[in-house]
Amino acid sequence: MNTEDKKINPSYYTKGIPLTDYIESHDLGFCAGNIVKYVTRFLKKNPEDPLQDLKKAQKYLEMLIAKHTKNDLGAKEYSDSLRLMKQGKL
Numbered sequence: 001m002n003t004e005d006k007k008i009n010p011s012y013y014t015k016g017i018p019l020t021d022y023i024e025s026h027d028l029g030f031c032a033g034n035i036v037k038y039v040t041r042f043l044k045k046n047p048e049d050p051l052q053d054l055k056k057a058q059k060y061l062e063m064l065i066a067k068h069t070k071n072d073l074g075a076k077e078y079s080d081s082l083r084l085m086k087q088g089k090l
Helices: 003-008 019-025 029-041 051-068 072-086
Strands: none
Touching (some): 029 051, 051 072
16 A cells, blocks of 8 residues: 555554445435444544543434434524534534
């Protein structure tokens, strides 16, 4: 694997099935794909602070739960979360 490939696919994403292949093959979408990504790497990318990636996964999980909540509040929370994420505040 050359240097460019290692930047795109570090070792914590390529053990076993490549992470991108897994996410794509299961049609997980953006939020669920990010949950899988952060949970996959939380002990490997930054072992001194594994909570950093777990908290990122938690934010995407909360967004996914809000999206699938069967009331207007859930849809509003999802919209608000997307807006905040785009603004870099989430």
